[in-house]
Amino acid sequence: MILPALAPALSVAVPLAAAFLAVVAPRPRLLVGVTVPAMLAVMALAVLGVRQGGPLVLAVGGWEPPLGIALVADGLSTAFLVATALTIGTVLVVALPQFPIRQNETRAGWAFWPLAFLLWAALNAVFLSGDLFNIYVAIEFVTLATLALVALEGKAKQVEAAMRYAMFALFGSLAYLLGVALLYAAHGTLDIGLLAQLPAQDTASLVAAGLITAGLAAKTALFPFHAWLPPAHAGAPAPASAMLSALVPKASFYVLLRFWFDAMPEAAGAIALQLLGALGATAIVYGSILAVRQNRLKQLVAYSTVAQIGYLFLVFPLAGGSAEPQPWTAGAWTGSVFHAVSHAFAKAAMFLAVGHAVLAAGHDRMSAMDGLTRRMPMTAFALGVSAVTLMGLPPSGGFTAKFLLLTAAFASGQVLWAAIIVLGGVLAAAYLFRPLARAFLPDRGRYGTVPRAQQALPLALAMLSVVLGIVSAAPYDFLQTGRPAAAEEGLE
Amino acid sequence: MTGAIFDIVLCLLILAVALAAILGRDLFGSVVFFIVYGLLVALAWTRLGAVDVALAEAAIGAGLTGVLLVGAVARLRRGGVVEPTPPRPLARGAQMGICVLAAGLVGAAIAGLDPDAAGLTATVAQNLEASGVGNPVTAVLLNFRGYDTLLETVVLLVVLIGVWSLAEDRYWGGRPGLRQHAKPGGVLATYGRFLPPLGLLAGVYVVWAGTDQPGGAFQGGTILAAVWLLVAMAGLVDAPPVTARRLRLTIVAGPALFLAVAVAGIFMGGFLHLPPEHAKQLIQTIEAGLALSIAATLALLVAGPPQRGAR
Amino acid sequence: MIVSGPLLPFAALALPLLLGLLAAVPAMRPRVLMLLPIAPLPALALALSGPTGEHTELPVLLLGVRLGLDATGAMFLGASALLWALAGVFATAYMRRTHKREVFVAFWCLTLTGNLGVFLARDAVTFYVSFTAVSLPAYLLIVHDATREALRAGRIYMILALVGETSLLVGLIIACAHADSLVISQVRDALADAPGREAALALMLIGLGIKAGLVPLHVWLPLAHPQAPTPASAVLSGAIVKAGIFGMLVLLPAGAGMANWSLALVAAGLGGAYFGIVAGLGQNGAKAALAYSTVSQMGLMIAAAGAAPLADAPAEFAAVIALYAVHHGLAKGALFMSVGVAGQVNGRARHALLAAVALLALSVAGLPLTGGAVAKTALKSGLEGPAATLVAASAAGTALLLLHVWVLLRRSSAHGSRPGRLLWAPFLAAGATALVLPWLLAPAVGVKASYVLSAANLWSATWPLLAAAAIAAAVIGLRIGVPRIPAGDLVVVAERMVPPAVSRRPAPSHPGPRRGMRRLDPIDRLERGLRRWSTAGPVLLGTAVVLAALFLA
Amino acid sequence: MNQALPLIILATALVPSLITFFLAEDRVWVRNALNLGGAVLKLALVVFMLAEVGRGQVYQTEFELVPGLSLVLRIDALSLLFVTLSTVLWLLTTVYAIAYLHGGKNLPRFFGFFSLCVFATTGIAFSGSLITFFLFYELLTLATWPLVVHKGDAASIRAGRTYLGYTLTGSAILLVGIVWLESLTGPVAFAAPPQLAGLDAWSLRAIFLLLIAGLGVKAALVGLHVWLPQAMVAPAPVSALLHAVAVVKAGAFGIVRVVYDIYGIALVQEIDMGLPLAAIASATILFGSIRALTQHGLKPLLAYSTVSQVSYIVLGAALFSQTAVVGGLVHLVHQGLMKITLFFCAGVFDERAGVHDIDEIDGIGARLPWTSVAFTLGALGMIGLPPIAGFASKWYLGTGGLEAGQPWVVAVLAVSTLLNGAYFLPVLYRIWFREPGPNAAAAETEGPAMLLAPPIATAALALAAGLFAAAALSPLGWATLIVERQYAP
């Protein structure tokens, strides 16, 4: 049983090592070829370990909290780790031909690889951390790697987008850090597990909660702090966009989830939770409306992320705010995680597929989609399948998520959120319709193409989001690993 | 009593300088105020007895950040970038109001804190022996919470890659920053010859002392970086090309070493586990490696992305 | 077992259907007309073998087909089958040169099946199916010549037939729902006190009345009968319309509760009888006039059928009406055929034809000693009071109308060259049967020859003829012009008055391709504002403050 | 075997679908063999199952996805009614589509989605719980859309947008209803209807309305029907699929399930929802007919006719009468047979003579006699003329309406019949009695057997279904069996 216990450490160490190698000896093919399988193996270890032995808790350096930092791999973090591994793994393979290193190393061709590996390590660090300050470092790590990836294309627009992102991200970091400082001042520990056991009704803790929530909301691009996201994600190269849109906002959301459900489950006031829910709901509607209005493919997909992030925040009014777990709490909580994970797969698939369409067409106007079903059927199919998840249609993880959230909304009598969830699906159809419909048009003009093997990858990723909907029982149970027992019962 | 007066005066000064840095009409003036501000904050840390932090603030907060900003201002000014007009009073009022509110909340939070909470001081003291070092801050940094520090060093690496990736494509493979030159035998050049040995000594000392006294790889590394930058500014050395294998090894060495120790720890009791009997040597090794990489990385960060032809 | 009970009723329906399908076989095409006389033969045999006590059941077909034959039905069936057979023979000659003979034959057979099915059906669904089968395929017979007039007639026929079918269906459904049975006799009995009786009766009567030419639902009849090829006109007027009467006889429940309906039907029937005469006299074409004569005659039968429910012995009275129908069917069939024959013959043969037609006409008008007299006397026996008188008096009109037909026929010219014998033979056979058969059947329906030949009855049969002669003489002598009435009377008025009610509007042009969604500037502005850090930053900080405040609250 | 059989039957459609997607365009034979093979195999299995279910066997498979979300496959007599229809028609439509689309573009995509549609339809039929039903219902929406936009011209895209707009909104509403209901009762299985009696009547009404509105989109209830006529731009086999095999049927089938297997008709009456539903269905019947009357195009006419006809099924379900529900259920099959015939024929008219509008159909009967005969049979059946199938449905519906104490239903049927006649007969008239117009004159001879056989087969089936309605295995017999077994009091 020592092997599974290694998994948390290795899931940070392996990509870090890969990043170091990528800096020194840029051989992407080799690195990807070794790292991705290795990470998948580590993930398998983690999943096995968590399934058999419950949450894996690793006190780094042998120092128990509060002195040391604990790495915690419970169901939730393992789920995010696995989703990250699958997504980034695929993205890296897709990126291979797009960031080649031949005789002469190029700027982007070199920089992409260490940045991608570092982002991977950073995300894993976030998902594993059981310490709020360590999370701060990891989140900053994510932010900085993201910034670099956003600006990777190096044109004024992208640099501008990166700077704008930086404003929000920096503010978020500051607010979060201040919150952490206040929490430490109040409680003398930053360990999530220990914080959970302490009363948290003092001023400092509550101010900290407000700051942390707002800061992370800004990083997650919750409406109305979302405006940085579309230009940033749309401007990056497609494989980078895939990682950014699929995973990066999830990292800060994950922390929010940890904070509200694990660290300070009793601190939340009902009105504040409703406020967060309302912002999420607005994000769904507003992001969708803007997505409909976009004329660029990548912008559209990016605005879709704004909308989809809104769903995540519905978990707060639906599952938060009570020490006594309600029967629907587990459903709502799991639903939001399902949404996060399936959205990760689907959004990454969509960005990659759109990227392929854009590569073939040479531009990212809507007409890049023309005749896609005929020219690049697999890409078109990948888009379609990921659209299914984004719309929350069965059979997909998106649907399972939406179903769970909806059930919770009705069970808890919060019908307004139910209405929004449903409306969001319809709106998603509205904005995804345009590109998908164009795929059926006859193609005009000259288009290149992308090798079939490359096209297959986004499709595989998209199918993952569907598989998550079809075989959702096992992930559901898995996610409950390490949750408080009362919440596991679910809605009868 | 005098202590209180000193504290109050220092606080007021800090606040005033901060205001000046924020509100100053002239950007350059703001940056200068910021450097002063860093210096005063370092005083505050000293006053609070947090010498390690004071060192870091002095080296990094006031020093390196200030240099970065000064360079940037100069660069923008040369680029002919105009200063924007200040915001409308109405917007300013609203912004100010909300900031006052925020500060008030923080103040309220501080007021509500338990005056006798001791934090982890005692716990650290209890475990100091097992950490292998005498400086409790270093013990926390490199042992108890070494994982934070590992990530932190990698953050520097990320940023360096990010800065480099902002180069123009045509300059890839070239050397970071602009070629510096100085009047041979002039004040600058002389300065560049004089100061380095002193700085080098100070840097190595701060790193070495860090295990048992205030100091450590970050503070020391920063000093080393400053030294190298000084020499470079004096036109005496030039940065190697960004593609140079040795350069890259240097920037990666520290974090890689740290990671290697961390992973090796798995076989000795757990991730990042430093056996107490070897802890001191291990920490010193790590600190040395880190100082090297940090120095190189910080220096390169200040130098900026390659801005000269490849070869 | 698919069929239980006697096979012959089933065969009577199956054979024409099969032959109809056979007509579609290309190899059959040259001799396809030969099928026509054969098709009704099993039915004829069945009718001759008399009413069957048992029912034939085919539980698999439709909702369970149930066939049977009583005395009334046997008469209807026999006469119809005979007429269809004779008309079939007539058609073999008459249709020889026409195009699309196979279509004609196929639909002839289909119509025939339906016509026979109506008489054999003992369950509501089979009845309805048969009724439809006789209505709709008949359309093909009517429009066979595909002239404008034929098509117009067909269209009007179709509309009315469809209305009729629907009404009948709904009426039957109401009746069956109450009866909880499909067996007609039970449905009829249940209908007597069914909750929706009035509606059911009204609807069924509309359906049946359209078929039977009940004024004012008769309008299709004077249009369609003349337009159809002569053999088709013969069966239309002689056999098909009888389906309506038969339906009334089997479906109208008996009993005092029917008094109002009875009165209404009698009134409508008699009104129709006289209207038919008047309108017929206004016609220029022999077939149109004959068609109006059918309207008139059907009016009499409808009146009788209306009276039947109140009769002391409704079943016996039904048989009497059947007798009348038998005579009228054969006679009218023969008369229509005569029009066909007249188109072919000249000289002496034409005189002979005119003589035969005159005799038949008089028979229809009830000339004593003819079959018509038997039928009419028998019919009157069941009626009372003014109705009986009116029926009797209508004979004068009938005589006048048929005189008009005779005159028109005499004036018409022969132009055809069809083989005479095959035209003559069925005409003569039908005519002869019409004259003779009622005498043979009269005892079976309880009408004794002595009764027919009683002085009172003889007189009541004779005076209308004398009156008719007098009127005719007066008209001819005084040269009184009879106002012309367009065939189809009411429908012509309707056509003029009502602009095409259901005209096809031009297809709504598709809305033009929607231009990109209108830029909603406020949203753009909002998004821009949210992107502006100097706005978004304070909002963000404000959110943190508000959240903290909310937590603290 | 009992566990696996539903899955195997589902696989007969799913597997060919998935393989087809990845076949190269030119592997025509493989593609055809796969699709036809799947269809034939499925037919065989369904026939086997008919016998088994006829004997009282019930198949059930279940697995849980997440708490409250179980996939339940359950085959009862009602499932089998729907599935038999779709299976038979799938086979014929596949044959037809192969001939119709011969040499066209994007065929792997087309046939892939086509089979996927059938998979979804089968799933709908097999659904043993409300949520399972929803899963397949959504899948059907998705699988159909690519078919609607298959041609890829502006009109198709527009139609696709409308289609998605309506159906997805409908699904969303349906989902709300489902989740609301299940939040009150827990998972809803058809086999064991939830105990609703104690619940608040207004909630039940609201949920009922949500469910019906959601299903009503596919069933093309008036107001929600707009997508259907627009979707006519799709190729003829797709129209057949939309109108006869899958989509509108799924909606109607769902309504039957809701009324009978979830609420129970008695409860529906009790909360006063039966009459409104019947009224809406009736309004749809009349509306569709009236709209059909004013259409120029042949396919729009057929589409509005479907709008009208499908509501017969709904009407049957809404009436508190066993006879009516028999009528409604049997119309599920009857309408399918007749309407598919019409669409097949319309496709042939288009393909062979370029006929789109009714004006262009003049005299086509002379050139394409067999097609025209089939079309005529279908049209007459739609009018409700005996002995074609439509008549039996009407008979039962009418009788059922009276049984339920709603005599006005009969009037609706009557008016609808007349209107049906009014729009179909002029078409028949033009086909047979007008002089051949330019289209007829230019028409090719009747096409390959694969194009001709399906309409003739379906026309014959429609005729047989009416003619042998009383037989035990006729649709009517089966519908009666369903009602006796499942819905008898």
Next chain:
Amino acid sequence: MSGWLLAAAVVLLATAAAALVRVARGPDAADRMMGAQLVGTTGVAVVILLAAHEGNWAMLDVALVLSLLAAFASVAFVKAASRDGQGDPEEDP
């Protein structure tokens, strides 16, 4: 004793405040920088006083770093003031 040291430190701080006026007023960039240097020097002195006051000689390291970095900042300033940003004001004619 210790109070005296702190009092001296307060006086030094006041001096620094005076230097700040120069930083604020300018008028030249060089004036500002020189003001900053003055504050830096004062700061070093204050640190030394504090170290003495606390008896914590490790604090002297802070003074050391401050003085080193102050020198570094002034070099950077000089570079920034040169015409091309990479040269030496002394080179300029």
Next chain:
Amino acid sequence: MTGLDTATLFAWCGAGLIGIGLYGFLANRHMLRRLVAFNVVGSGIFLVFGASGARRADLGPDPVPQALIITGIVVALATTALLVALVIRYADLAGRATLPEDEPGDDGKE
């Protein structure tokens, strides 16, 4: 923390710095000014953090916050370095050091 001991005073000073810095971060348009402000907020936070760890004068300052602050300072430096590079690159490309939406004349058009 009550009473005006050194730690509390510096903590409040930190709160004041946070307020001042935030204002600069929000109100300024020039990216470098924002960076300055960002660093001011950062050190304000550190001051709060550190001062609150120095409440017990008898025990000396808590080493854990100190370590965390050092880490924070490095991270802030790293962030500043990347941002400076971005601003310079942006100025090279676009000729300004402000985001377009922050330009006074910007009326919301792309």
